Amino acid sequence: MASSTVTSSQPDRPPRPNLAFRRLRGPRSPAEFAALVRRAAREIGERVSCDARYIGRVEAGEIRCPNYAYERVFLHMFPGRALTDLGFVPRSSVRGRAARTAVAPFRGPAPEEIPEETPGESPGTAGPYDLWGPRQNDPLNHEESDVLRRAFMTGGGATVAAATLAPLGLTPSAAAADRLPPRAGLPEAMALEEAVRRIRLLDDRHGADGLYRRAAAPLRAAYALLDAGATRQTTADRLHAGAGELAISVGWLAHDSGRFDDARSHYAEALATARMTGDAGLEAHAFCNTAFLARDAGRPREAVRAAQAAQRAARPLGSARLLSLLALREAGGWAGLADRTGCERALARAQALFERGRADADPEWMSFYGEAELAGLEAQCWSALGDWRRASRQARRAAQAQDPHFTRNIALYTAELADDLAREGRPDEAAQAGLRVLALLDQVQSSRIQQMLAGTARVLLPHRRASGVADFLDRHAAYKGSKPDRGGGPV
Known part of the structure; x- marks a missing residue:
């Protein structure tokens, strides 16, 4: 990953926690507060990719002054307060670009190539809203965006994934390989963590199929950074954790797009990284995803063993919600x-652990896990056991409870509902649910969801005369016919 030729003027010192911002969050979890931030942004026409990890970085003091988009959102949320009232330092006190060598401006993708959830300027606008902060001639700057901006200048792309990942400088090529730093520092660790956030946000919105191959390049760059070594042990620890989380994220993209062997390899890579560094949280996450993959790949006994291994790793971490999710995997x-x-016992344990509520020890990657996911995973269990009535009830509950931000999950739960209803003998309701999924497939690319919908269509074929079924079958056939050949990948 390319970095500035001039050393950052900010020393690699432990940040000072932002206690004022933490107080403003109150009893809400970081994920819940991040959802409020995204909602406030929509109210004023801003677009910010805020998640629990970002809130954690603010509260840890890693972000001393937010970028201009976040500033507008925070001041909208807390009217009458200044940035300093929120625990941030004055913008004038943060060092600017003068101490750094000027870099040629980035020539990014065309406006129509930037996805809806890509942070930054809205297409066609000339205002100051920009994730990367001030324009080149603006003397003001902020700590968070400066790290990303230096990498942002090095490349671009013409797809959703490239437009979102290339700005982080984690898309290596032969030329880029020559620009990798001799030893990685804090900027590289932060850019790696940002790549993980971007992939997760894009997957939440768009699904995995269009992301997987592009996301593998940042992973290669991440492990190249690990081979290069780090300037400090704390930075090395962050790099290893970031590389492991990135391997899991890329593995999930492979998993969700039907590339099970690739997913298994990425999860094993993350597990090896966790074992090397003694990172129990990363180990639990890797085993969690391995259990999910084993279930989907038809290896249920391996799924049980992996979920139990994940629970052993997770017990000392103090997160009841993590243990709840792992019980669902089991x-x-x-x-x-x-x-x-065995299934009912694990489900009861998952529910009891979930009811203990959120805690500061909950991993940031679990922001997706709430009432909707709990119901959705339970629905899948009842479906596997052939209890279609219970499965459809839980799937409906999951689809109704899901945060609108998680478009992919809404499509997934609704596809589960359609299949359960079809097998329960309620073809008209199944067809209506199937049509709702088809309406979302312009936004979501997930082979898992497409395969589930294809199964539902096969079940409904003998019921073409039922209300709405013929319409669903015809639209599903038209959708299948419009899909391009993906060159060997599952559709």
Whole structure:
């Protein structure tokens, strides 16, 4: 990854926690507060990709002054207050670009190539809203965007993934390889963490199929940074954790797009990184995803073992919500083994742990896990056991409870509902749910969802005369016919 030729004027010192901002969050979890930030942004026409990790960085003091978009959102949320009232330092006190060598401006993708959730300027506008902060001639700057801007100048792309990942300088090429720093520092660690956020946000909105191959390039760059070594042990720890989380994210993209062997390899890579560094949180995450993959790949006994290994790693971490999710992974394995008793016990444990509520120890990657995901995973268990009535009830609950930000999950839960209703013998309701999924597939690219919908269509074929079924079958056939050949990948 390319970095500035001039050393940052900010020393690699421990940040001072932002206690004022933490107080403003109150009893809400970081993920819940991040959702409020995104909602406030929409109210004033801004677009920010805020998640629990960003809130954590603000509260840890890593972001001393937010960029201009976040500033407008925060001041909208807390009218009458200045940035300093929110615990940030005055913008004038943050060092600007004068201490750095000027870099040629980035020639990014055309406006029509920038996805809806890509942070930055709205297409066609000339206002100051820009994730990367002030324009080149603006003397003001801020700590967060400066790290990303230096990498941003090095490349671009013409797809959703490239437009979002290339700005981080984590898309290596032969030329870029020559620009990797001899030893990685804090800017590289922060850009790596930002790549993980971007991938997760894009997957939440658009699904995995269009992202996987592009996202593999940042992963290669991340491990090249690890081979280069780091300037400090704390930075090395962040790089290893970031590379492991990135491997899991890329593995999930492979998993969701049907490339199970690739996913298994990426998860194993993350697990090896966790074991090397003694990172129990990363180990639990890697085993969690391995269990999910094993279930989907038809290896339910492996799913049970991986979920149990994840729980052993996670117990010292103090997160009941993490243990709840891992119990659901175990339940999925028992359901695949047709062990109803084992499944019900794991489901009961998952529910009891979930009801303990959120905690500061909850991993940031779990921002997706709430009432909707709990219901959705339970629905999958009942479906595997052939209890279609319970499955459809939980799937409906999941689809209704999901945060609108998670478009992919809404499509997933609704596809699960359509299939459960079809198998329960309610073809008209199944067709209506299937049509809702088809309406979302312009935004979401997920082979898992497409395969589920294809299964539902096969079940509904004998019921073409039922209300709405013929319409669903015709639209599904037209959708399948419009899909391009993906060159060997599942559709």
